[in-house]
Amino acid sequence: MLLAAEETAAAAGWFLENAWLIPVIPFVAFFIILLLGKRMPRGGSEVGIASMVAALVIAAGAAFQWIDRVDSAHGEEVAPVIKQWTWWQSGGTKFGVGEHIDGLAVMALLLVAFISTLVQIYSTEYVKGDRRYTHFFASITLFSAGMLIMVLAPNMVQLILGWEIMGLTSFLLIGHWWEERANSEAALKAFWTVRVGDVGLLVGTAMLLGIFGTLDIQGINEMAAAGEFASHKVLMWAAVALFIACIGKSGQFPLHTWLPDAMAGPTPVSSLLHSSTMVVAGVFLVARIYPVFHVGLEINAAGQTFNLIAVIGGITVIVAAALAFVQDDIKKVLAYSTVSQLGYMMMGLGVGAWTASVFHIFTHAFFKCCLFLVAGSISYTASHHSFDMKKDMGGIWKKMPISFGAWMVSTAALCGIPFFSGFFSKDEIIDSAKYADYTIFYIVGIVGAFMTTAYMTRATYLTFFGTPRGGAAHFMGVDHHDDHAQDAHGQDAHGHDDHADDHDDHGHDAHDAPEPGKPFPFAPFDSPWKITAPLLILGTLAVGSGYLNAPALGIHWFEHQTESSIGLPIAHEDEGGSEAEIHDEEAVAVQAFAAPRAGEGAEAEGGHAEVDPIYTVPEPPKFKWSSAAPGLLLVLAGFLVSLLLSLAVFGKKKNALSPFVGLTRRSKPVGAIHTFLVNKLYLDYLYEKVIFRAFAHPISKAAYWFNQSVIDGVVDGTGRSAKRTGDWVYRNIDQRVVDGAVNASGMVASESGHALQPVQSGKVNQYGALLFSAAAVGAIVLILLNV
């Protein structure tokens, strides 16, 4: 791929051409906030919000122009807008920075800019009065800049750059109140866990460079899709290495342990980084260079029943959902929920459902962010800065209508209830798994939907319904002095909960906080408007965003906008002639619905006719209510079961599931499972005590020994030997030889002088003797010479 300003199509619009400004503006704002923020009237937040709004405007403009571009291409392949400026050269390889704008990038830019703006507005109220207000806004602006740098990266180097900036700011923001040990430990844990994965990122990138000779994403995608690589095995290992990085960043099992601990950070951080934007960076990476993974791991190959990505995704879905059941902290429930949904996205990519996964990123961002912001709103207003559902929440739905409404809408989206946004995206993933013949993941998907609904119902019940407890009781005006006895029944073994579980937003300096803002007039007791306005916006989007790509309603607009980003052609059944592995069932389905689809599929066909591809992704399956039915039934079942259990356990109302109350205490195996879950599968124990202790301890001891004995020994030894050499040289050479020579020459002079001294004795007779003997000798010499 050539560098330098390369325009792939004639006259792309101004916003598309200059989309590189989108990360630059927040990046510059970061420095401004850092340097000048403290002196500004609002502590730097105005600069942050202004920069995000500016980025949002440009992103929106770019989105419009991209849509225009796709529409005007009329079904032909839409080339992305790529611009690169050379950053540095090494050997013959050039590395550049720039932009690579296509549907996926535009979606991500818009998403990040939009959510960042809302979260920053939210933060102005939420972290008001905080001791590090300015630095908070600086970090959060830098995070946005980093993610934006990553999503429009034209090559892997810039992608890694953005990735690392995000890691840094995640560390900074999680440890925002680092005065408490638990918070700084959580920040470090997040950083190090993601770092473990980043090894894979660097190794994988190096392997990509070795395989393809370039790090340009466009080049890599094209070459991988066309099969222009030497060894498939090497490509597979590169894909594995890169996926390890995604496991770390996107919190897949087994490197998910940092995400729940990351909830130690302020709620806006959790809502921005650890739910909607940063954690999807791993999914984004897979989607960005999808041909590498698709070809390398042979996704959708004939007869494949599982592959690495899908397996990890699937395990994550189930494990995280199971863990979400035993959490008392509302943010932890949402954290595990995020992990579970990320598992869905990964699973979707693993079964070839690219569009579905990417769309799920889109919708998930809105409703998850909304859920977190609602949690923050509750803690801000109702539960006195506590996030413990069992101790400080309950029965507040009447007094917090906006928060409650946003929560319910978002929960519905999360559970996949029809006509909310999550339904369209999640269901498509599950459908694709089924139609691409990955049956086991289909089962995982629908079981996951059951569990999702179940734990969210539990969380909703604990948070909003029942009798008010603790902080909520105070808020509702029904103070109880024996709060703790209230939830004795519902209290399971806390055992090994780590400290971060009990965290409040301590660093908030709440006691001398300034006046909170005004709430909306139609919700007088709810949180101030700066908190609830984003909730309203996001709640609306939690409903509405799904309609951009609703197979149930035959809308494929989103897919149309982004399909050029897949990197692989979609195997449309009706064009035929492709060697793509297409399932028979799908062929039948397509033929049955050929008529209504033909009209819409015409635009897509035209572009694929000329190329006979080797690798393709399957097209999204046609939606049928009948195929969605099992999933929906399980959702309903999950809701009912959980509702009844919650009422029985927490609400102490007698119903059909009352016999199950206290099961964990009565039954040993069930109790053991519960303890296992509460201790987060003992993974933390494994990582910290076993692996760390076993490897790092001896390694650090060995390194210390090496340092002290070997390196210091070498240094000391060198010093000592140098000293001894110096001494020896001094004694022998300097004192004896050199000084000796000097002294000797002096002595020679002086001794010769002394020796000659008697010649000048002052005695005349002697002078005479010398004179005459010299004359005699001279005469003899003369005679001898002349003889």
Add this chain to the structure above:
Amino acid sequence: MYAVNFLLLSAALFSIGVFGVIARRNAVMVLMSIELILNSVNLNLIAFALINNDIDGHIFALFVIAIAAAEVGVGLAMVLMIYRNRRSIALDELSEMHG
């Protein structure tokens, strides 16, 4: 007569004079030895004048006699001065100009 006669004689006188310069302790004696040397030289000159039939030898010999006289006068004056200052003219003891 033989030419070598005078010359050998003068050589012998010269050598004796050299011995005297080296061996004698008294300054006056040394001066006397020097007179011996000078006379031997004079004899040489006259001998050569005779051999070569040239009067220059005589002239030179007269020069030497005159110079020798002057030198003895000055030399003895110095010896007197030294004797006055040091009460001794033993050359062994007059060795302050040593290195």
Add this chain to the structure above:
Amino acid sequence: MNAVLLASDVNVAQNVGFYIIAAIMLFAAFSVVSTRNVVHAALWLVVVLGGVAAQYILAAAEFVAVSQVLVYIGAVMVLFLFGIMLTRASIGDDTDVNNKGWGIGIPVAVVFFGVLAYSVIDAFEDAVIAEPSGAQIASSTQAISDGYLGDYLVPLIALSFVLLAAAVGAIVLARKD
């Protein structure tokens, strides 16, 4: 004049006279340097100087011989004796007339004599000096004066300066202040 003549041209009487005077001279010279008495040494020197004057006569250099007697024996030796007297040389034998290193004088003198003798004999071998003619002898004084006031005038004048300087110097040095 031929320098090399037959052995029969040698004047035997002259030779014999020469040898006798030479023997006396050598004995006297040896005594000068070996006697313990300073005054005796001076007197032996007189003998040596007289012998030299005799040799000059034999060598047909009468003017020089007379000058030698007048200057050397008449003036220089008187000076020497005065010097000996004024420096309180002990009357009689003096102990320690020789200095410590007198031994080295012998080889030096011997070597010197050897070198000189060798070169002389090597140069002249059996050469015989030609008898000077009566006219040469008669005109020798005139020749000397011709030489002094002719070719060697400048050295003569210089010599007079030297003598003047010596006289003045001796007076200056020897006066009692």
